[in-house]
Amino acid sequence: MANTAKGLDDYRKREVLAILSVGCSRRTAARYVGCSPSTIQRTAQRDAAFAEELRKAELKAQILFMKNIAAAARKEPYWRAAAWALERLNPEEFAPRKADLLTADQVRELLAEFAALIVEEVPAAKYRKNILRRLHALARNLGAKPGTGTHDAGDDEAEDRHEIETQDMPDEETE
Template sequence: MQPYYTHGSSRVMTPERRAKLCELLAESHTLEEASEAIGVSIRTVQRERKRDEDFDHEVLLALQKTPDPLQLMEQAARKHWRAAAWLLERRNPEEYARKPVNATSAKKVATALRFVQEMALEAVPAELHEVLYKHVQAAIDEAFRHCFPTMGKWGTPKFPRLPLETPLADVQACNQREANVRILPDCADALRPASPTTPPSDVALRSPIGRVEAAERQALEVARRAAVAELKRLLTEQSPAELSPKTREATPVACDTPPVDPLYVSFEEGEAVLTQQAHEREQRQSHLEFRRACDDAEQRPSVFFPSTAAVQQPPKPGARRYERQKARAAEKKAKAARKRAQAQRRRAA
């Protein structure tokens, strides 16, 4: 803000100066800066506010308006370099913004693209090198132009749109994903023995679990199916239980109560055992995942524990004083030992 240069400060507050003063105050300027800008002293403004209540009210309203953040930052930038750096970083991020740690330069990117081009030329016969080089070099130039727009003429930043259509690369990526896909059949189909009329499946099975655990699960499933089949057979072959003559002499409630079938009890026990085994298997799986997570944390502590200062215990009250006392005691002991050694040397001399 450039002040009005005059030969001397005036003591007259004209209506134009009043309006200009209120406008500057509303723009987040201080009373001293505004009075200096209109060419009067601060005492003249204070005297005019005491004399004219309307002017004082206008000044108060101007001071109570919401300040302009940009104006405040510009004022702070004149006084401190941090505010100036913040303002430059926000206004021109391409030139003054803080670069990330993993940012690279245009020279390194060009070298990396040349390396990729060299690997592509090695993968094709020699007679195709010229055609492949021209095709890949054109793509490299286009990508480099899009990634580094400020490398152009006069350093003007331009952000053209990247080519998004990559049909050939999409087809190859889809083929690569389909080659790695494996279909897992149903558990019942996997356990069912193959019949001579059924053709063998040409789909390669890839189990998401280990071989030992898969074998244990299959064995448990076979045992469960065998137990269920045996219980069904016993239930169908069992004859009705015959009551003894003494049973009729019991009370009607006892006679009407049906006898407990031990087969149902054994079936429920078998189901409980299988349920318990499934629960233990899930617990083992969760423990295995926890152990894997612990192993990853030991191998990569910087990922799981980015800062060791965050896990350190706060110092106990009086710990620093205790450390200073220990240091002073050790220093006194060393000094006494030196004096004793000097005295022994003097006596020996």
């Protein structure tokens, strides 16, 4: 029987660990032993030793794959292995981008153009200032990690350009 009242029996735990250690998912392991992935998760929550073995089995497969990719990448005919690894380890720099996606720099440039348009088209200074302030904040946070509100130091030059563009506003008329 695959499941006991408290989760997986020892035999099924070993089966799950063996399947994970060759790179299969928990879902595949669950199907193989005849349980749901949540049974594996609940068993791990109740059994700290099993949870640690799960973690190690999953990492073992990842490490093995990366070793194989690194070995292949050292051989010139297999340069694609190195490219594959770079794309996954550092996707911001190396992953192929779809043609319809914008880079952070392109979005900053678009925001700067939008700010110039606002300066020209929004007659009320108080509204214009609030909009420009919010656009500047958006541009400043483009390089931020989600939820941090902090940006990369490399973004300072683009921010300075944006700040100059938004500060060089024509004389404002008040209503």
